[in-house]
Amino acid sequence: MAQSQDFERLKQKYQSAIHLMEQLQVHLQNINMEGNKLFIRGEAPSEEAKNKAWDQVKLIDPTYSDLTLDLTVSAQQAPSQSTAQQTSPQSATMTAGASASGGQNQRHYTVQPGDTLSKISRQFYGDANKYMKIYEANRGTLHDPNKIGVGQELIIPE
Numbered sequence: 001m002a003q004s005q006d007f008e009r010l011k012q013k014y015q016s017a018i019h020l021m022e023q024l025q026v027h028l029q030n031i032n033m034e035g036n037k038l039f040i041r042g043e044a045p046s047e048e049a050k051n052k053a054w055d056q057v058k059l060i061d062p063t064y065s066d067l068t069l070d071l072t073v074s075a076q077q078a079p080s081q082s083t084a085q086q087t088s089p090q091s092a093t094m095t096a097g098a099s100a101s102g103g104q105n106q107r108h109y110t111v112q113p114g115d116t117l118s119k120i121s122r123q124f125y126g127d128a129n130k131y132m133k134i135y136e137a138n139r140g141t142l143h144d145p146n147k148i149g150v151g152q153e154l155i156i157p158e
Contacts, residue, residue, distance in 0.1 A: 003033055010038035010066055017056040024049040026071065034068060034110040035151065041070040070107050107156040111148050124156050133157060 011018070011031065018040070021028060027043040044050035050071045057064050109120060117131035125133070135145040137157045142148065 007033045014038060014060055014067060017053060017060055020056045021053045024052060026053060037066050037068050039068045043072050043074050045074055047073050109154045109156050111150050111152040113150050117145050
């Protein structure tokens with residue numbers, strides 16, 4: 001019960017950002033709770049749309065400590081890799097958990113009940129068979145790819 005109240009409260013708090021993303025034609029893939037944070041994943045049609053969405057989030061709450069926003073730029077609109085490196089050292093994905101000194105190519109995910117690495121892999125990569133990529137990135141905390149725990153914070157590499 002408290003989880004759904006938190007979800008509604010945080011959704012309301014970030015409603016102007018969600019509305020802006022819809023106006024900018026960001027494809028919102030999911031909005032749900034991850035632990036005590038609102039989790040929003042979407043695909044922006046351009047780098048400019050992604051940046052505008054982030055600017056709106058920062059206007060609402062400069063710390064966005066209660067939000068994880070995972071926005072990617074759609075492949076057909078993303079600049080080529082060489083152009084991207086010249087114009088921006090950041091990848092097309094930003095998460096609230098990424099540090100300024102590194103980790104730009106990493107996303108974070110909190111394990112939910114019923115999750116498996118294959119299920120998470122399908123969610124992020126569209127292919128359940130890429131689960132070892134997640135396992136390898138989390139070797140420090142995972143000792144068996146078949147054993148993950150609810151609430152565990154995983155790094156999801158690009």
